[in-house]
Amino acid sequence: MEIESGDIASGVTLRLLQSADAAALSAAYVDNREHLRPWEPRRPESFFTEAGQRERIEGLLRLFSDGGVVPFVLQAADGRIVGTITLTGVVRGPFCSSSLGYWVAADRQQRGLATAAVERVCRIARDTAGLHRIEASTLLGNTGSQRVLAKCGFEPIGTAPKYLHIDGEWRDCRLFQRILHDHDPSL
Template structure:
């Protein structure tokens, strides 16, 4: 069966360029960070972390129907995984699991992928509270950004963060994103319409790569040769 292709102003390319893929590694204080496609078998650890980290995560995530335990229990993962896989196969999403030393530690997603003359996506991520401050999220953002501009063929990435979310603001700044403005009452989070700071980066700003910038700044390194 022939693979699907997209024919647009930039020529003919695969329907979902850059997917699936495995990215990394980068070594940070918390351990060795890699990205890979999300798996159905991630459900148990995904649920364990998210149920445990409710207080840490819920205040930053969009308001949704149902209780936190219902939305993040083990049974909630299979439909989410099927949905993410379907979007990835249509080229609308690149959903990655973040692993640290080979263990599931969070997620990072390129979502709302639009091609044609826009070629953009948003970046969203979360990481286990046990790894907070260990450089994991910054490494994951750098890896997925490099991948977006290279293999995935995108031109612009955006991320929005509540002004109160200081750790995430630092992640995007260290990863090389720049602040573009403030979106007033942008998203319903924790039961109210919240302002968000808009960050973005384009392919022209890539230079030698965002992972390489982290290495040059001493925030990450490559593994030692075996």
């Protein structure tokens, strides 16, 4: 899949994850460890190392090659990674859907960056990947992400009890979807 990178907001570029991103991604996770803790699963210490990120990136890029994942990074003009956004569980055929996950660095909050990134990835999912829909979930109290999804045309579709194991506990989540098009998936 050929995906062009480009500026999305405030001098930040959305681009595909690369093998060379291990050190920068490790630094981003270390810098944002406490910021992300309430919203993510517990991570082993190795996750925060360059070697741990290199291994993770290699796995994501293999899945990308197989068509099951589309991993992006948000890169600031100074080269720092200030977030990620990923389409996971890409399914073709009559479902033609994927799940969306993202985060933005603590020092880049409230600048429209998440909204711009989600909107761009939705266009890529529709125009390049040919997906029909994208689903997303948020913890019930994550009103910031819920606002981002609403701004980007996602609609709430329900609540899932004990849906994700986040920060050491099974958590209830609000589920959202965005329909991207109604074309026949065989075309």
